[in-house]
Amino acid sequence: MDKYPFLREAGSSFKDRDVTKMSDLIATWDGQDIKGPALIGVPLSKSSISHSGASFAPGTIRQALKHSSAYSAELGEHVVSELLYDLGDIDIHVTDIVKSHHHIFQTMHALLSDHPDWVPLILGGDNSISYSTIKAIAQTKGTTAVIQFDAHHDVRNTEDGGPTNGTPFRRLLDEEIIEGQHLIQLGIREFSNSQAYEAYAKKHSVNIHTMERSSLYHPLLSDLPFQKKCYKSEKNQPRGISG
Template sequence: MNKNISIVGVPLDLGADRRGVDMGPSAIRYAGVVARLEQMGLNIQDRGDISVTRPHRFTETENHKYLDEVVEANTKLAEVVSEIMQEGRFPLVLGGDHSIALGTVAGVARHKKNLGVIWFDAHGDLNTGETSPSGNIHGMPLAASLGFGHERLVNIGGFAPKLQPENVVIIGARDLDRGERELIKRIGLKVFTMHEIDKLGMARVMEEAIAHVSRQTDGVHLSLDLDGLDPHDAPGVGTPVIGGISYREGHLALEMLAEADVLCSAEFVEVNPILDRENATARVAVALMSSAFGDKLL
């Protein structure tokens, strides 16, 4: 695994329904992410935060809330992530709401032409303006990265699509909108819902998921939404859904990813300190990052 890690924060909450997730990068840093990863012998460079324009009033374009600001922030992020990849380092992006995946994936996909993605999330993030019940763009980044949705989201970074359906796996889904379910079936997307995790166990799910995203790809991106975990273990998220991945299952999943040595980039998103308890969710995020980078008890 690449031991040269560049951290970049994206204090963006305009893609979400609730305010506060813009403080996620600060909360994760306060939880000691740099010290934790440096203790593992990793070379850490913290590039600070992407600047995010704060609008003076609410805007909505064709059922896309704050479209201009979300596109602007993700365009900046795509450039920074691409620079990190060009330098031969591993981009570790701290969110912010999950709309920031638009920029992360765009930046990585410039350098990985057949990128695999593991998407840990309670939700599918596969809505478009036509299917979204809310207009929140944090429910659209995976669809847009696959080439579905508003042209400004789809074309962030100047090219599309960034991903092919056969190279993507969603893990932990338990709250899918009707349009998302229809798209999943139409394009044949691989999804491990909580039903499969309960039935098969996380170890087998990860074995199958890693094999799926590693086949004929030149790198794997990890997009981890903290609401993929059960709210008991990660209470500080904007859209909690009960019955999620346990703390221990999350660690096992990321430990297996580290053992597979396939990751080229990662993002951890949707930590909302306003809704959290004593920064518990940010601490969980840091612990999961350490597992993803190979931390072991023995």
């Protein structure tokens, strides 16, 4: 293509030789062994109780990375210095939510089993995917703790709507995939939950922090049972972030 020096890939953004964009450090996975962080998309939104465009989020996030510098002025360094793989998106069934959840679990379980050093950066997708992804992590890594940034407890019953985005932590707790003491909910909002679901969460010893309390960011951190960086292990306990 040297013959056409001004022809660029469609959608290409302005290129400055002195700027490293986040997208410059992301490469399509070539099937090699995965060590450290790597992206994977889960474009599911059919299980959302309200109308949702969450299925567009993985693509939108990737597009945004083309416009974001990898350099942090506050840290004085690039937040990403090594090449990250992008594994692509997990295939979602057009109409079947349960089958979609199975696709997600099966894919995540296989990848985590084959690549034990992989730290998954999962781009959802509505919050129903938390059930399948956390289940796969727990089965391959052992005891798992979750920090959930959310206005809702997401412990709805499945009888009234099936496995929606309001049910993942109910299912994870009922099936004893995670323990309530290892679930930390930050940002629970006023007039957005029910007394029954709050009681369920408390019965299972979930760590609940309301929006008001979560705004007290630094004092709150001292109360959390896990005080190391996310995705670092303490007594072999993997951690994930859900929101």
